[in-house]
Amino acid sequence: MRKILLPSVIIITSIILIARIFYLQVIDENLKLQSENNAIKKVFDFPERGYIYDRNGKLLVANQPSYDIMVVPREIKNIDTTEFCSLLHISKADFIKKVEKAKVYSPMLPSVFLSQLNKAEYAAFQEKERKFEGFYTQKRSLRDYQVKDGANIFGFITQVNEGILKKNKYYNSGDLIGKQGVEQQYEEILRGVKGVKYLLRDKHNKIIGPYKEGKFDTIAQQGKDLTLTIDHALQQYGTELMINKRGGIVAIEPKTGEILALVSAPTYDPALLVGRQRSKNYTALYNDSIAKPLYDRGLQATYPPGSPFKIVTGLIGLQEEVIDEQTTFYCNHGFNFGRFMKCHCGLHTLQLNNGTYKSCNTYFGNTYKRTIEKYKDSYYSVDNWANHVKSFGLGQFLGTDMPIGAKGLVPDSKLYKRAYNGAKIRSSYIISNSIGQGEVLTSPIQLANMMAAVANEGYYYTPHIVKKIKGQSLDKKYTTKHYTTIDKQYFQPIIQGMEDVYNFGTASGLKVEGIKICGKTGTAENKIRVAGKTYQLKDHSIFVAFAPRENPKIALAVFIENGYWGSRWAGPIATLMIEKYLNGKISRKDLETRMLNGSIEDEYRKIENIIYQRKVDPTRLQDSLNKVSIEISDAKKEEEEN
Incomplete structure (x- = not known):
């Protein structure tokens, strides 16, 4: 019996290992996707947050479009920083500081360079975006409050900090998260689920189309709506x-x-x-x-x-x-x-x-x-x-x-x-x-x-x-x-x-x-x-x-x-x-x-x-x-x- 047991264990274990290697290398293409990461650009599609209503169906909190400028530090090549800074109304010192901060997060991954551009700012940058390699725009949605009261109930939306990034793998640098009120308490329900698109790049780093015809792409799922008990x-x-x-x-x-x-x-x-003045306004409120x-x-x-x-x-x-x-x-x-x-x-x-x-x-x-x-x-x-x-x-x-x-x-x-x-x-x-x-x-x-x-x-x-x-x-x-x-x-x-x-x-x-x-x-x-x-x-x-x-x-x-x-x-x-x-x-x-x-x-x-x-x-x-x-x-x- 013992003579049969040991060879049997070895044979069964070998079969399992061979089957697993075959699955990973031939059938499952997720590892291949990761190995080809240098040739693939990962782009997120951010869903709308869930709407918030009062007990009688009155809309209290909706959404409005916003645009972030994203940066991948390693991809920055030969750009005219003077023109870039003039276009976005920032100083060269600010430009250097923001790029260095992005490098600390990751030289190869995208992070937010400048957040919450309005439509006019977005249109001006988009017109010349091709001139600034390493930078691109990312559409998001910000809160649009239909009422002027209830701030203590709603809370607000802010960018994730480093502590959250370390604890929660769902978020990436520049992502938005609910803070205080129902925005924080019901964050996972309101935020929805991000969609992901994988885009293939050629040897010149140009996008040439979806990777594997979009086989690995996922669709964004909008956040769920909340009805509050508030009248x-x-x-x-x-x-x-x-x-x-x-x-x-x-x-x-x-x-x-x-x-x-x-x-x-x-x-x-x-x-x-909400918007570009959020940080300034929050500081004033906090310091009171x-x-x-x-x-x-x-x-x-x-x-x-x-x-x-x-x-x-x-x-x-x-x-x-x-x-x-x-x-x-x-x-x-x-x-x-x-x-x-x-x-x-x-x-x-x-x-x-x-x-x-x-x-x-x-x-x-x-x-x-x-x-x-x-x-x-x-x-x-x-x-x-x-x-x-x-x-x-x-x-x-x-x-x-x-x-x-x-x-x-x-x-x-x-x-x-x-x-x-x-x-x-x-x-x-x-x-x-x-x-x-x-x-x-x-x-x-x-x-x-x-x-x-x-x-x-x-x-x-x-x-x-x-x-x-x-x-x-x-x-x-x-x-x-x-x-x-x-x-x-x-x-x-x-x-x-x-x-x-x-x-x-x-x-x-x-x-x-x-x-x-x-x-x-x-x-x-x-x-x-x-x-x-x-x-x-x-x-x-x-x-x-x-x-x-x-x-x-x-x-x-x-x-x-x-x-x-x-x-x-x-x-x-x-x-x-x-x-x-x-x-x-x-x-x-x-x-x-x-x-x-x-x-x-x-x-x-x-x-x-x-x-x-x-x-x-x-x-x-x-x-x-x-x-x-x-x-x-x-x-x-x-x-x-x-």
Whole structure:
């Protein structure tokens, strides 16, 4: 048996090797194609990127033709560089620099010498192209924006860098790629597939026709179209309302998790990042480190949530059975717990309903105190509370289909063990969490998602911005319900209090006839630290809401930096957004005029003056995130002093 086995293995292996060599040398001509590379020119045919539409079918992003001048350094021969530079309006130094850069990439492969020529520039060069051996034109397509808003949603197109070229073999030098927004997130879907043509050259390097009659050529496949969840009319309206203000608006359809509007202010016209001026314009936007137009405040900015967080405090109190609808607390202009947490509702005996619509610090401070003190192990209590909070999508990346986002912060036992060196936590140390002013930090999209969970009475869908991909289904994670830890029975009492915010409470001046809006105003303390000194600034204005109460169709959060208090800026803007979406028109013209014409630029100039007076690089400015460490240390110090 052994005598047969070894010869058999040798014979079989030999047959396989001979068959493989025959296939590679006779049948498969791909290797032959590579070996004849010097006589063959490889030309790419770039497809159009997929179009982008809003949820109602409005075209938002299309394409326009563009032309690049390509160079193969090894093929440059006896050209008149003076004429060449004059034709393209570049200096001889630029010419040398660009050729040297191309040589570094590859002397034998084409790379972009000059990108994004317009039609006139292309026509002038094409007329004399034959005189410049080693150079040729390559047609591509650039984005053509049909709207002037939504730049933070779309992102932009830019040339691939060396890092991408090393990681992804699909791209070649000079290729375009999506950056930020849906252009980046859905790059592989939007870009399509490049076509390739192999052209045969003679001994004089002239093209004499297709190689093997085009046998190896492939056809370009256009990118797939995207339909966004965005309602452009609402997005545009929100952008107009946010002129001369800084902050974010995020609106979500509760029953699907579809993002209806994602407004970040200040913003910019997406057309600025198209064409020959793209690099210059991007640099200007990037260097604006105070207004930060490239910074998506709806997704990336984190702030103390303020009074809207009382909604979660109340729901957790009900779930933990430390309060019910009839539980009463007396407010004496605030809550005394060693420190005094001032309240605007005056001398009142309060229950859950009027505690909610009056936004009583005393009521929710006591509710939080009972929640934390329910269990003997204070660290267990904190983690129990934190798990409830996180079930609303706070303190975590939501998993949206956007390439950026902020986690925010929901403090837990790990954070406080470090802060207090393992000592027992007293509720009074961390009582500011009860009203969204402690260590809790949230982004506008998280607050909007929290409202969607309340509107749905206990569940939410992962927020997403793409509604449909042509010829493809969405990821199942966007159609999967996420449940909070709060039982459904506890939501209606809180929802009633939120409706009464409009009926009797802090938003009673914002009512819209015929729409039952459930909302909550918020005012968040605002400090910055510059060069080691803390400055108290105007508070942030916050508002969260959903409408209508029955069968909610929109949930949203509005955050206005330095906007004083919730009902001054954020509340009116939220109300207008809701009416615009539900009715398609505005009845509260008084609010609309005030919001469209209103400005907070004076407050922003005060911040700029602080920065410049202290001679601090704006990029190193520390914002309200510093409140985390400040609040922890101050709370314990004041508790010990009392």
